[in-house]
């Protein structure tokens with residue numbers, strides 16, 4: 001079977017400080033959860049509970065208001081103790097609900113009740129998906145129904161691409177989820193396709209994970225008893241950043257040309273999103289938890305943890321045995337997301353969001369720079385004296401969109417005209433290879449959250 005891969009650039013991304021992709025474990029229940037009312041896309045949900053009110057597990061606590069915002073449910077039973085201002089990054093301010101654990105659980109540990117969905121039409125499925133607060137469980141976290149509406153083109157074919165691409169060791173949580181909830185992920189794919197109006201479901205799988213891809217495809221075929229979907233698998237490269245939208249579209253275009261399978265529009269989602277769809281439609285359970293990969297050189301242990309949404313980073317770090325550095329000597333640095341793409345955590349009370357698929361933690365000595373080189377190294381380069389560019393050309397070799405990161409970085413830094421950075425997909429490959437530790441990606445991509453890591 002042919003492997004479709006993007007043509008140029010990229011890196012082999014390995015990081016020994018990422019958790020092993022073996023098996024997940026369940027987090028202890030958090031004493032406190034913090035639920036921001038605005039997603040990273042900025043739209044705000046409106047609270048429907050008041051301070052002091054008792055809240056049941058899974059109860060609606062904030063309602064989405066049109067495009068960009070989603071319903072929010074309480075992951076724990078408890079009491080709303082207060083609302084706070086949450087500022088994950090300068091210029092991004094949101095209200096957040098603080099719920100303290102109290103009372104009994106009505107979902108945890110109860111037997112699952114499954115609801116038949118095959119008789120539901122796209123409108124009924126979308127209503128359930130919206131009601132239970134399903135959003136894309138990575139990236140910007142757009143409400144799923146917004147994505148469906150954007151891709152609705154009456155009468156024209158639509159392909160749903162399930163992104164099972166593991167080119168980044170920090171995608172360990174997605175990998176464990178696929179293995180442990182294979183049937184839910186696969187059935188969720190069919191439900192998602194029906195809700196979106198897609199007739200074709202394409203599993204895009206890293207070539208190195210062919211076995212997992214086959215298992216997903218077979219599980220989907222078994223669920224599609226009436227044979228209403230066209231189901232297929234495409235093997236893609238495992239070189240980072242294969243899973244990015246840009247590179248995925250590149251290989252899908254090649255595939256469409258050769259295999260004549262993709263016709264009309266397409267949209268892509270992760271397995272975590274289709275598992276959330278399954279929970280909403282089949283189990284009628286809102287998004288209350290998610291798999292998170294937690295690790296990094298400053299933690300004693302690393303693991304894929306199934307954690308309640310709104311849990312604080314400090315609780316996750318405690319699950320991993322705490323820090324292996326003395327905090328009076330070192331500054332601990334936490335980044336949410338992949339080391340190459342992540343954004344700095346605002347502090348130890350930063351909550352896990354529906355989109356938080358990984359957290360990595362490192363540390364820098366308050367004096368000295370005794371750090372081991374690795375992929376996370378450059379993310380904390382602002383603590384370190386960066387060396388001058390030695391014009392080695394490494395950044396040019398790895399840039400998948402054919403930019404010259406050295407040139408663009410220097411133009412931006414020195415305020416020169418003619419900056420051509422709009423094609424940058426912010427993959428971080430240039431950061432990872434630069435021997436001078438220059439924060440190329442951070443400067444070029446200009447993350448809305450500031451990009452670079454900061455101390456917590």
Ligand code: SF4
Pocket residue numbers: 388389390391392393394395396405406433434435436437438440
């Ligand atoms: S990789 Fe770093 S040192 Fe080498 S050319 Fe690029 S910016 Fe300069």
Ligand code: SF4
Pocket residue numbers: 398399400401402403405423424425426427428429430431440441444445
């Ligand atoms: S310039 Fe942008 S696209 Fe190119 S390697 Fe750097 S981060 Fe990736």
